[in-house]
Amino acid sequence: MWWRSPSFILDRQQQNDTASRNPESISLSSPPPSMADTLQNPNPNTSTSAYYQTRAVVTSDWLAQAQAAVGRHPDDDLPVNDERTKSAAGDAGKPFSVIDEFNSWRKQPDLAEAVAAIRALAAVIRASQATTMMELEIELKKASDSLKSWDTTSISLTAGCDLFIRYVTRTSALEYEDFNSAKSRLIERAEKFGEISCKARRIIAMLSQDFIFDGCTILVHGFSRVVLEVLKTAAQNKKLFRVFCTEGRPDGTGLRLSTELAKLDVPVKLLIDSAVAYSMDEVDMVFVGADGVVESGGIINMMGTYQVALVAHTMNKPVYVAAESYKFARLYPLDQKDMAPALRPIDFGVPIPSKVEVETSNLDYTPPQYLTLLFTDLGVLTPSVVSDELIQLYL
Amino acid sequence: MPDTQSLVNDFLNKLRKRKIEGSQATAKQTAELLRSVISQTRVPYTNQAGALIDAVKAVGEQLIAANPIELAVGNIVRRVLHIIREEDLSLTNAAIAGLNLSGVSDDEDGAEGDEQPVLSAAVLAAAARSTLRPPSLQTLLEDVPDSAAVPHTSSSGGDSEGKSKSADKSSRSRKLKHDVIEAVNELIQDIVTCHDQIAEQAVEHIHHNEVILTLGSSRTVLEFLCAAKEKKRSFRVIVAEGAPRYQGHLLAKELVTRGLQTTLITDSAVFAMISRVNMVIVGAHVVMANGGVIAPVGLNMVALAAKRHAVPFVVLAGSHKLCPLYPHNPEVLLNELRSPSELLDFGEFSDCMDFGSGTGSPLLHVVNPTFDYVPPKLVSLFITDTGGHNPSYMYRLIADYYSADDLVVQRRPTPGN
DSSP: OOOOOTHHHHHHHHHHHHHHHOGGGTTTTOOOOOHHHHHHOOOSOTTSOHHHHTOTTSOHHHHHHHHHHHHHSOGGGSTTGGGOOBOSSSOTTOBOOHHHHHHHHHTSTTOOHHHHHHHHHHHHHHHOOOOSHHHHHHHHHHHHHHHHHHOTTOHHHHHHHHHHHHHHHTOGGGTTSOHHHHHHHHHHHHHHHHHHHHHHHHHHHHHHGGGOOTTEEEEEESOOHHHHHHHHHHHHTTOOEEEEEEOOTTTTHHHHHHHHHHHTTOOEEEEOGGGHHHHGGGOSEEEEOOSEEOTTSOEEEETTHHHHHHHHHHTTOOEEEEOOGGGBOSOOOOSGGGSOOOBOOOOOSSOOOTTSOOOOBOEEEEOGGGOOEEEETTEEEOHHHHHHHHHHHHO | OHHHHHHHHHHHHHHHTTOSOSHHHHHHHHHHHHHHHHHHOOOOSSOHHHHHHHHHHHHHHHHHHHOTTOHHHHHHHHHHHHHHHHHHHHHHHHHHHHHHHHTOOTTTGGGGOSSOHHHHHHHHHHHHHHHHSOOOHHHHHHSOTTOTTGGGHHHHHHHHHHHHOTTTHHHHHHHHHHHHHHHHHHHHHHHHHHHHHHHHTHHHHOOTTOEEEEESOOHHHHHHHHHHHHTTOOOEEEEEOOTTTTHHHHHHHHHHHTTOEEEEEOGGGHHHHGGGOSEEEEEOSEEOTTSOEEEETTHHHHHHHHHHTTOOEEEEOOGGGBOOSOOSSHHHHTOOBOOGGGTSOTTTTTTTTOTTSSSSSOSOOOOOBOEEEEOGGGOOEEEETTEEEOGGGHHHHHHHHSOGGGSOSSOOSOOOO
């Protein structure tokens, strides 16, 4: 028989202490930051990961709260001090911070996180006063490390940083050039990256069209721009299909997707998250996006994806993942708890007694054996191809 | 080129009337036809590869449309297109090497910009290489995303060559065509000899006193089993007859004449026999990019039986059977209904076929599908002429054999994006 260690009780006591100290956080029922969390995530506002603070999916009041939380902690806490340089382009007197840059890019609605990261790194190059490639690389490395440690929960941020650093350190395109032209070339490439990401979505939408047949029913979990683009293209191609959207608690991401689809005159049905198994027999295929695609070929996505994939697998329905290739990350999670948890408060509507623990993490890992195919801008891939692509790039 | 056209029409007719049996024969004849198309095509001085590709694509489109179920046709068309691209690239690279050695001055290229000619040629070659390679993470940042020239890089490579070395170009055009035909000949040779190369691996897979089960008849399987027999392996073969065509009967006879211990069973007895079988070895019609197999009808049942009893399910397939497409709804879209006379003799049920039953349609239907789709998770191993591979590794072989540009042969004017 396995018993929980006494530390569990200690944890609970600690939790009660924190709860009584901030009475306003009871209804949000945020667990205290564990030791590991504080180490991994330098962002002090641990009740929610940095990942959610500027996301478009959050409700407005929550956003206000989150922004207030960010405001309380100036960037001086963050380990970016050493590579700070004066921004060349105006911002008189204000020190350059890669994280501010990243957040300003992220505010653009159609820009993916990885793209924002790459744009922010390009800004680092622009602001840099390095005179050799080596110096620039070191500076970039530091900036990307600080970006990554600022939000350890965002897989695509990590993947975007890694991809760009890889490009800078190992590109054949820079071999023949002098330093200044190499620098401008890097900036230009980074700026093109936004286009690449838009094009990637279109490629994915084109690739997936063959798989959507007339009269099919598609189950979608979570809100993903790629999946929306896929469905939009299918609707434009005059395909007849209907979509089941899960509600996507606690963000209501499914509600958002269903409104978008209703605008396109696609028949939509909204399900509560627990109705997935109930309606699975009517479903022909499951479509999900991904926050990150990991080396095993599995995906990290919104909480509930694993569950949906398991149900679909049991009922022999294909699970298709639509994800841009810059979301491929060099991670190999072995189980659900293997990643830095992305915490997200849940509003239950009624006050929760402080003794009740609430699971607030918002991402789960779906192992590759439950996925049928991945639609990426590199083509239609089986999950095992992902590791191959990553090995080719990083070996 | 009237004679090529008549050849093409001849072949189209055969395909439409389903006169050609088996993917190997189809593949071989397609390759031979494309070889003659290439040799008849008159190539212009510039953009020779482009002209060849267009000619092959034009014919390929018709061939694929003539029998969309026979995926081997499309496979060979794509293989030949890939060969053309590859040969063009290697010629361009050789020419660049020549340029570097002879150190041609930039007097002619000066108009193009202030870049060094060597550099621009290198960039061109890199671009051409990236079109050949399937897209990967590595090329995501490197290649120029919006350049309209990318699909035609090979041709523009030819252009710049033509500009700088005008004396060389006629010989070069002849060389390209010659090289391509040579490579297509090699391809035909590969198709012809694929049985032998697969059979060579037989001893690694079949061991002493094993019991092998197969269904229907496949020449690859026959050669494979006989190769093991020749290497002094003694084993027993169980042949399921493969209704409704009963090709298993032929295979059983053939095996017996070669001196193999053979047992013939009905298809419905597969589950009864599977528990004493050590390995299932079957042939395939086509192997899809996800590792799924289009195979003679009845094989899905065998695969399920093998899975149920944890018996390895091994599929033998020559490389011409690898198809770069993904199956969607394969049970319907990639299937063909054959004549009902294979199930019933005409006349035997003629009273059931009576149209006078009021509704105007007969009460009895006879459906005779040709193929089964075996999903990749039921396949343990593929043995191709290059060795044994896992189903999830198929995409890798496919990336070696085909260019990403050729996957869709029909839609020639790519939608501008």
